[in-house]
Amino acid sequence: xxxxxxxxxxxxxxxxxxxxxxxxxxxxxxxxxxxxxxxxxxxxxxxxxxxxxxxxxxxxxxxxxxxxxxxxxxxxxxxxxxxxxxxxxxxxxxxxxxxxxxxxxxxxxxxx
Amino acid sequence: xxxxxxxxxxxxxxxxxxxxxxxxxxxxxxxxxxxxxxxxxxxxxxxxxxxxxxxxxxxxxxxxxxxxxxxxxxxxxxxxxxxxxxxxxxxxxxxxxxxxxxxxxxxxxxxxxxx
Numbered sequence: 001x002x003x004x005x006x007x008x009x010x011x012x013x014x015x016x017x018x019x020x021x022x023x024x025x026x027x028x029x030x031x032x033x034x035x036x037x038x039x040x041x042x043x044x045x046x047x048x049x050x051x052x053x054x055x056x057x058x059x060x061x062x063x064x065x066x067x068x069x070x071x072x073x074x075x076x077x078x079x080x081x082x083x084x085x086x087x088x089x090x091x092x093x094x095x096x097x098x099x100x101x102x103x104x105x106x107x108x109x110x111x112x
Numbered sequence: 113x114x115x116x117x118x119x120x121x122x123x124x125x126x127x128x129x130x131x132x133x134x135x136x137x138x139x140x141x142x143x144x145x146x147x148x149x150x151x152x153x154x155x156x157x158x159x160x161x162x163x164x165x166x167x168x169x170x171x172x173x174x175x176x177x178x179x180x181x182x183x184x185x186x187x188x189x190x191x192x193x194x195x196x197x198x199x200x201x202x203x204x205x206x207x208x209x210x211x212x213x214x215x216x217x218x219x220x221x222x223x224x225x226x227x
Contacts, residue, residue: 036216041200041221041223042220042221043116043202043203043204043218043219043220043221044155044202044216044218045218046215046216046217049215100216101154102154102155103154104154
């Protein structure tokens with residue numbers, strides 16, 4: 001599975017959009033991009049995933065570049081409760097769920 | 113109650129004790145997982161169960177013994193642990209083990225301290 005690169009940390013003002021980037025330049029055609037987040041001392045929480053097209057749900061939007069080598073998770077109106085570590089994970093269609101490998105992620109701090 | 117429930121949330125044990133962590137899911141999922149998260153380290157997959165059968169064991173020491181009596185319950189039996197086993201132990205479930213929009217739902221975790 002392709003590896004991902006994320007910034008170690010980011011800050012965002014409350015009420016503003018938080019844009020979290022992820023590079024996955026070695027992604028292959030059948031690999032999906034998943035985003036999870038982990039609020040301090042809790043279990044990770046699924047946010048969104050996509051293959052090619054941009055995706056949106058009640059939590060966030062996922063923008064994947066046309067060449068699929070990078071993506072951005074957008075939290076449109078960040079709140080203090082969005083402070084968490086955000087994980088970008090690339091996983092192929094051949095693997096089982098256990099192939100979801102969590103790296104170090106991006107520590108997002110939402111400031112009042 | 114919905115989701116994935118883990119008990120106890122906090123556990124302190126000595127190295128000679130025997131204890132168990134419990135996980136229960138109310139989502140009708142067929143696959144369940146144990147992960148370990150040590151301080152400032154990424155999550156490490158320990159065990160995977162699919163339809164109550166263990167399908168993955170990531171070289172976990174035998175002092176950790178999983179048990180999956182049915183598709184809703186998962187246990188992690190602990191005995192003669194070491195202080196370096198102190199960590200957050202996370203249980204997760206998914207609809208099934210295979211891919212296909214297969215999302216993991218995690219519990220809140222059990223914080224284990226080994227003295």
